[in-house]
Amino acid sequence: MNTPTTFPDNFLWGGALAANQYEGAYDADGKGLSVQDVMPQGIVGPRTEAPTPDNLKLVGIDFYHRYKEDIALLAEMGFKVFRFSIAWSRIFPNGDETEPNEAGLAFYDRVLDELEKYGIEPLVTISHYETPLHLTKTYNGWADRRMIGFFERYARTLFERYGKRVKYWLTFNEINSVLHEPFMSGGINTPKEELSEQDLYQAIHHELVASASATRIAHEVSPELQVGCMILAIPFYPLTPDPRDVWAAKQAERDNYTFGDVHVRGAYPGYFLRKLRDKGIELDITEADRRTLAEHTVDFVSFSYYMSSCETATQQREASGGNLMGGVVNPTLEVSQWGWAIDPRGLRTILNDYWDRWGKPLFIVENGLGARDELVTGPDGTPTVADDYRIDYMNDHLVQVREAIADGVQVIGYTSWGCIDCVSASTAQMSKRYGFIYVDRNDDGTGTLERYRKQSFGWYRDVIASNGASLKA
Ligand code: BGP
Secondary structure, eight states: OOOOSSOOTTOEEEEEOOHHHHTOOTTGGGOOOBGGGGOTTTTSSOOOSSOOTTOGGGTTTOHHHHHHHHHHHHHHTTOSEEEEEOOHHHHSSSSOOSSOOHHHHHHHHHHHHHHHHTTOEEEEEEESSOOBHHHHHHHOGGGSTHHHHHHHHHHHHHHHHHTTTOOEEEEETTGGGGGTOHHHHHOOOSOGGGOOHHHHHHHHHHHHHHHHHHHHHHHHHOTTOEEEEEEEEOOEEESSSOHHHHHHHHHHHHHHHHHHHHHHHSSOOHHHHHHHHHHTOOOOOOHHHHHHHHHOOOSEEEEEEOOOEEEOSSSOOOBOOOSSOOOBOOTTSOBOTTSOBOOHHHHHHHHHHHHHHHOOOEEEEEOOOOBOOOOEEOTTSSEEOOOHHHHHHHHHHHHHHHHHHHTTOOEEEEEEETSBOOOOTTTOOSSSBOOSEEEOOOTTSOSOOOEEEOHHHHHHHHHHHTTTTTOOO
């Protein structure tokens, strides 16, 4: 047995983006509205009835019209893979039509043409916080079982159209986030405060069945297709060694594990069934549902990783900031400008835990540092950003990925989040930047949309070219 001690030769280096955060063109070529069009302030402010001009996502960074220039920049960094999502409402504007919108399909043909030109492997998220608005208003999103059928039709359309060109697919972005953001993640219109746990868990069940069903359809269309689940990963540490804190941390982790357990093992774990029992929840699970879950498990597991958190049952809870879900502040860690704990070692932990638990190839499909960047004049006179903080963050995380690979964990690839600056999912700001490429657009919507290479651009190009050998341990 040869366990690699560094990144394997075919390691997929790249970056990730999501349609609603970078495409713009929110109503072009027959596109319908999505939940994002009525979330001008992300999850931190109220929804609107209709799109409003202060919603930065309506224009995003205008990838819809600038995709050639953008993909050329990704190619210049040597990207092996590009993760992006397809906007469901471009393909089925309302979500419940029987025929897709050809103009929407044709756009992604053009994107794939461009990626092919540079030999960049696409990694496609089928649903990334972009449920068609009509589905939320008419059906209450995933709370309704009929969503499974709409999603199956959408997924089949994508597999049949792009299946010869796209090998790697993800069903739902951060599927576990529906626990915390039922509207953005699950298209559930009922306000969070009024949503019963019964309805929330039923919606989760529908999504899990739809995910398994999409996996079935993908494999029917072509056995070559590889389908993964996508989990928002946060390791939870006990705040103290008190066994009650250890148990509290385990419970917090299980809330997230449930989703991977069902996707990989094909059935609900005992601890989850107990939780439902304790809460008095009885889910509508049919025999056909059970068979679908059991027979169509995923080919690989993907996840986002930004931070770890703590849990406690014994101490005062000081709530931590975090990626859609928080926990308790870890006093040993520094935080980002948005209060997210910076913990590279946590990435090695999660890689090892997931590998030990599921034994499936792992794909890190989001990681990065959201920071305020300042545009300065570079040595050659062109604008740039001296983002050494971002380089440090990514270097330290990638070193831990290398450690995990040496631990024997099978890792397929790494796509950093927001490889080109885009609109933030949680706060809908432009100023929360993750990219190697700076986009001239401001929180008030002003800016030329010009692209500039940051210092991290050259740094990442070197990391990819050296297959990780340039990383500093
Ligand atoms: C994840 C989402 C992304 C992304 C990222 C960073 O939760 O999958 O869409 O945006 O987090 O979060 P934010 O944009 O809120 O900083």
